[in-house]
Amino acid sequence: MYDEPTRDRALALLAQHTLSEVSRRTGVSRAALRDWRAGGPSRSPAACPRCSGATLGASYAELLGFYLGDGHISRAPRYFALRVSCDAAYPSIIDEVETAIREVRPGARVFRVRAPGVVVVQAHWKHWPCLFPQHGPGRKHERPIVLEDWQRTIVEAQPAAFLRGLFHSDGCRARNWTTRVVAGEKKRYDYPRWQFTNVSADIREICCWALDLVDVAWRQSNHQTISVSTRAGVARLDELIGLKS
Structure with a gap:
């Protein structure tokens, strides 16, 4: 993962030097340099708002509702995958889930995996358990699900967004x-x-x-x-x- 100053310096060097030369000078991979030069993501994915102490608002409250309703977090070797299963008959709700993920984690790559009657919206990040401490082994109805105090505070401030995620x-x-x-x-x-x-x-x-x-x-x-x-x-x-x- 590269920070914004590194990206800016690399783009400036690309105006005068080859990919290989800029990669050697900056330590940035050639693949990342090609992506930046082609107009790829303009900034690094955001830091975890829980770890950094940033404020979470309506988008998080809505995503929390979607997670408790039809969401799931699974572990991969280097990250966790958040997946929200959506009824394919409601395209606007699918868009809302994707928007909520992008607003909670700016810069995220969001994928849509289609199956008969279902669209699974998913994104990978090592910090999903920080935001959803209800994550754990097994199905949600087989273990206690209790909101943390900080989550309750967010829901109390944004109850409509949370209920929207739950009921939708x-x-x-x-x-x-x-x-x-x-x-x-x-x-x-x-x-x-x-x-x-x-x-x-x-x-x-x-x-x-x-x-x-x-x-x-x-x-x-x-x-x-x-x-x-x-x-x-x-x-x-x-x-x-x-x-x-």
Whole structure:
């Protein structure tokens, strides 16, 4: 990894010398020099915001929601891979996941791996566990998932972004219906409902806590589903997170 001053010096030398000469003088690989000369990435990937003490905001809160919903971190020899599985039917959400990754880690190379009905958005970095300390062996519902104090502070400041990540990964907006007898006549009523489904009781509890932060009424409709079904609650959630697209 090369810092910005090294890159600037190398580009200046490339105006007068060959790749081999500039590589010898600066210690920069010829491959990196070719990339810079062709207009490749203009700056080195950002340092870890947790390690450097930088501020994390809405983009991180949203990415945290996506990670808890449909995200996974796996270890490779020299880095960790963050992967978020997205429904291929919602291209805007796929774009949002990629944008959130790039904003949390400027300069990252983000890949899209396609499978039937799914697009996995992934990026490699050795610092992903710093940002997502919930990472661990096994599936998330088989181990405790507890937010760190600093993560809770971010969610408290950006609850809408966090809920957007949660509901746009493991949630849906459905239309339910029921029938009632009015003046002797059976009538059908349709109404919208937001639902968040996750096998992890800890993640469901975190979702409920975030809904409480924005005064959205919820209930647990079955052992793994949280529902928002009041008219006011659905309207509020629509306003905060928008529809899936």
